[in-house]
Amino acid sequence: MPTKPIHDIAASFSRRGVLAATAGLMLGLASISGAKAADDTIKVGVLHSLSGTMAISETTLKDTILFLIDEQNKKGGVLGKKLEAVVVDPASNWPLFAEKARELITKDKVSVVFGCWTSVSRKSVLPVFKELNNILFYPVQYEGEESERNVFYTGAAPNQQAIPAVDYLMKDEKVKRWVLAGTDYVYPRTTNKILEAYLKSKGVAQEDIMINYTPFGHSDWQTIVADIKKFGSAGKKTAVVSTINGDANVPFYKELGNQGVKAKDIPVVAFSVGEEELAGIDTKPLVGHLAAWNYFESIKTPANEKFIKDWQAYTKNPKRTTNDPMEAHVIGFNMWIKAVEKVKSTDPDKVIDALPGIEAANLTGGTSKMLPNHHITKPVFIGEIKGNGQFDVVWKTPGLVAGDAWSKELDGSKDLIGDWVGKKCGNFNTKTNKCLGSGS
Amino acid sequence: MNVMDTRATSAMLYLDGVHVSFDGFHAINNLSLTLAPGEMRAIIGPNGAGKTTMMDIITGKTKPDEGTVLFDGVTDLTRLDETRIAELGIGRKFQKPTVFESQTVQDNLLLALNVDHSVKGTLFWRGSRAESERIDKVLETIRLTDARNRLAGSLSHGQKQWLEIGMLLAQDPKLLLVDEPVAGMTDVETHLTAELLKEINKTHTVMVVEHDMTFVRELGVKVTCLHEGTVLAEGTIDQVSSNERVIEVYLGR
């Protein structure tokens, strides 16, 4: 077959073409980066998925931040400047979270970012925030075992949700047998590890604990509910501690209701089921099942009532619900405003140093405080599901509970503390008096 | 033991008592047929007589339920797959012309050449003078020298038929199975094809399936008529076409 001689190829090789294409590309790149930040506003990044599987939870949080910024701007903004939200859509795609975080910080020059829902999205953006030294407010309850300089955790750590809930069941419901049911990912795994250790320390025997994991979006719960019924019929009072994730909850509760598992027989206490999740189910068969949160929409305080009223007015939807992570954003946002006003600057370093110790009112009548480990103090409520999809608070902690970055129940972390004020370290080993790993 | 002794038959192709059925439908029914080396045989028969299924069996595409299929007296074809059978030296032209449409005529022939067909062989292949000479020769034989750089897909129907026969030639098999080579051809083309096949038959064993009686007559070879998966009649074209049962089957009487 005929082959083109080499000099032919050299001739057809267009040097001009290459130059033009390369130059065009470079110019294109440079011009993308050339987007200028307007100096008369303070930019606030919003990093919540608006599409994909997590949109179901995160869209509300984006709206919350927009609402808070709107309210703040009505009060005149901060430091005499208006706040401006920069909204991006990481589309429930974890690497895209990192990319968008980088874009927010480098290109849009935001002063702070509110965002993420899943742990993996937080883990994904973490290196970016550390590298580019910016601030992330993370509003969702999570498995703990983390304290980073650039992240402020306004959701619950396990000791602010799981442990009080188990305490309540043990004391008030006299529960002796435990089913720990969860979706197979890190939060349920860690939470169940912590709970298992905690229950054993309270004298619960191994055979009285059943642990079960299911895949994401599991929809056929027949076998598991039957197993729970069977486990619960061993003669001791049984309860289910559910760390089942979002979407799988609806079929789970439907199956519970249909198989006649009543709350008064086997109560289920959930850590991931809030007002939004219940919106998708008929809650009448579920009355009496429990959830543990740091906030419920039904809590009657003036602050909460005003917040709900303003929120519903802002979203022009009189039925729009509120939930725990929203409150976490409210607290986090107010703390950031206070810290910025305190140091009169939005410089991340200054704000990070100013934040521990800042107090902000929460919506349930108390005042939350940012701790040196970058977690906050929160009250813990146990709510019973009511027929109207809301919760009735049946128990609350006497005071506020301080969030532990490192669980005292786990071998690996029982000696660790996070202290960004005194020790300047997120994982300080109190036994060896050393700051571990990269935190040094 | 002498190698010669293992040969069950001296025939190039030997089918005996072959049965095949699809979901209860007997496509081939106790079919027995022998093709001597160097012979050219025409197979005729109405639609559904089992002509194409027979070719499928010979080339390994369909496995018979029972029966013997021997190639060259020794090789049991029912145990082998298409590739192995092709490697043994059986080439096939399909009923519907099947060439590699997005490649050039020349490349089609190149692919058909009976050279190293292994992955390694093709990856590190470099053309040789001998190969291009063979391709040139085949191109000439099938009258497509001028079209050598055209895409096969752009050829006319008749040209595609020839190209496929050309691919068979390049493959240089011991036995050629040719399924309806002149379907859709003009009279002139049909005549040329007959000449071509006769030329090929000088060096190869050939089995031709065809409907076109003029063409079969022009080939002037022994004819086998199939009906309902079995041999109905065998002989010269005149003998077969005067056979009463053949007439009955064809005319539906």
Place this chain on the structure above:
Amino acid sequence: MPTNLSARLCTFLLSLFLIAFALPAFAGPFEDAVAKFANEDYSDTDEAIGVVASSGNKLAFPIISALQDGRLMADPDSKKVYVTGTDGKSIDAATGEPVASVPDSASAVRLNNRLRRSVDAALGSLTLQSPDLGARLQAAQSVYKSHEETALEPVEGALAKETNRSVKTALSEARAAILLFKSDATEVQKLEAVATIKARGDQEALALLSDIGTDQPASVAKAAASAIGSIQSSLAVWSTVQNAWYGLSLGSVLLLAAIGLAITFGVMGVINMAHGEMVMIGAYTTFVVQEVIRTRYPALFDYSLLIAVPLAFLVAGAIGVVIERSIIRFLYGRPLETLLATWGLSLVLQQAVRTMFGPTNREVGNPSWMSGAFDLGQITITYNRLWILVFTLAVFMILLAMLRYTALGLEMRAVTQNRRMAASMGIATSRVDALTFGLGSGIAGIAGVALSQIDNVSPNLGQSYIIDSFMVVVFGGVGNLWGTLVGAFTLGIANKFLEPVAGAVLGKIAILVLIILFIQKRPRGLFALKGRAVEA
């Protein structure tokens, strides 16, 4: 049926109510106890329930049943407690005297799970002789669960008068449960009790027997142990039956999701990745139907699914026809491109639904005939699963009949087998294509109606079924509806027998791997068509 039951309870309550009226009020521990309801403290409420229930006062039943229904109003300021009747009239709970209105400062006495159990136990002994059969049965069962000694006398009284067999059994089981836990019951009584409970033979019998404690006479402990053993072995057999039922149920869901695909993919050869979204559209149609019913015609709620089924079929079917006409018909013979285009379409449809209905789950309620469960032997069969199984089989049969006996079915089969021949015989092949695709989509829509009863109604609904559906169709053999049926039930049952052994996650992985290996063995599925036609 709960509504029915509560209605009857109310009648009963009202009659008691009238008797209570006639009696003069008397002061004492009862009044003090009633006042405790106003303390807003769970322990006080619990105590009050106990005192009120055992007071023998005629007001006890109205008070406790009002407490259960959230109609017991307490005023924390004045410590007054009121019972609001179902007719809206109120009485003073301590005296029984009617009051004009309940003060605004009063609110319903709150319950938690512990209190609900106390209420159940208290109501149990109070309603043992109710004229309502269901109420009596429930009462006997709640006494069985609480097995408190104080209930022994009422149970025995009721047992003497009871005529209904099932209630009688329940009462004697309740009596046995009480005796078993009564410290001063005789050994003979206890042995009899163990036998009674053993005869019950279910999980609850097991629970009760395992809970009797160590202070029992040796013979009783032994009898209990042997009873436990025999119940456990019979339950083990039942658990296999249960797994089989769960498998059938999962299989029916898989079949329902896959059946539409068996048409579009199996019959037409179109790879419709947006199939799941057709299911989703069916589910959202159900949601819209229920919304309209809820706001306009609440009485029709139980019929909402019956209305939704044809509508979902039409909506999804119409969308299917539009998709076929606008996209798929240009891609016939290019299966891989069809796959990509319909995948894109599924993204668009999902995001469109997300934009229209919001990203959150929407509530689709179960009509009363699809709620709850019944016991068959020792397994629980939920009505929704049972109806879905019946519904799936019905859809399957109708589809089979349609393909076989109707003109469209005939035309569809003709076009599938030989398009050119069908066209030359005057069949409008493009119309048949559109209708076939519409049919497949419509059936997916119907599946959505059923799936809305057990799964989330969210924009992601369809995605969770698409891979499973393809597995079912490919496993069963393309182009063969019976293959799809067998494939779905095989996968369902295999999954449910694997799940208890391997866990839900590994079970699912194992099924996927098995399918991949199976396809190697039989590339065209369980029920493959043979012959030359398939190869073409």
Place this chain on the structure above:
Amino acid sequence: MTSHMLTRSLDRGAAIFLAVVAACGILIPLSNLLLPAGSFLQVPTYLVALWGKYVCYAILALSIDLIWGYCGILSLGHGAFFALGGYAMGMYLMRQIGTRGVYGNPILPDFMVFLNYSKLPWYWHGFDMFWFAALMVLFVPGLLAFCFGWLAFRSRVTGVYLSIITQAMTYALLLAFFRNDFGFGGNNGMTDFKDILGFNVQAEGTRGALFMLSCLGLIVSFLICRAVVSSKLGKVLIAIRDAESRSRFLGYRVESYKLFVFTLSACMAGVAGALYVPQVGIINPSEFAPGNSIEAVIWVAVGGRGTLVGAALGAIVVNYAKTFFTSGVLAPYWLFMLGALFILVTLLLPKGIVGTFNAWREASKERRPAAATASAAAEDGVTEPKMAEKRS
């Protein structure tokens, strides 16, 4: 021999493409490092990382095009090979963290510490050595592809059946990697990397080097694909794509060819994944999601299947669009656009951008003397897939 294969595989389009990639691979990192920050021509670091990601996707797209465009195997599970390569690299990077993890454990990665692993699982051994990890990047995806292909191609699973079981494969892997017991970090995957070969992964210099390496990876992959498709083996692949059973009857062992090219493609995808992980800083099971693999196929379709330049270009164009549209006011509409792109490209632009451009160029050449046309068509190595097979 090699020089022969090279010259044969270079034509004008390919040469321009390679030169542009090479130029970018050198100029972008240099501009990032040498020019002062904020200057007009300086490329900011985040764009270096972003474009590094695109280049990795381009390698993935090439690997898909090699099997889909040239051999007709539509794999909807190529993300699995990409992710496996990524995991192999991720495991190396995790081991490099050493005592800098939050628990300071010198051997166990953090997620193992808090899930109470007492020792390193056996399959984690060796990943502290770069050469071993690099070998695994090729070996693991290659082995999986080989086993999978060996089974599938031998039993002649083709067309949509193959597509569906590749999807089942990646879905099964997705579920498996989600499991925490599997020992790969579950849903959170691996992140917070520190060093690669002793260099800080977040340093600008390392990023520049990684970008350069990615471009080099793209060039090498391109040359390998080019060499394969323009060899006689490439012609056989196209023959198999267009008429599989014809190729069998010519005596080609179709399953061996498919297996070879499928395994080669999986190794390339693995390399793409390995280059991708240090640049985006995370690897987790969502990379196995069937949707990701399907999206990668659409890059190829957009650029033009059966044209290598098109596949690479398609990956870059679609991902650039994704970055652009997922920010700002258009964010909620991104999925609409992606979906529409799938539909419109398959309906209106079945040859993709480059394929259509080539066809247009062919057409304009037609008007010139016919002699040139045929040789050019043969020479270009650009062949349009056969689009309209007859419906059965």
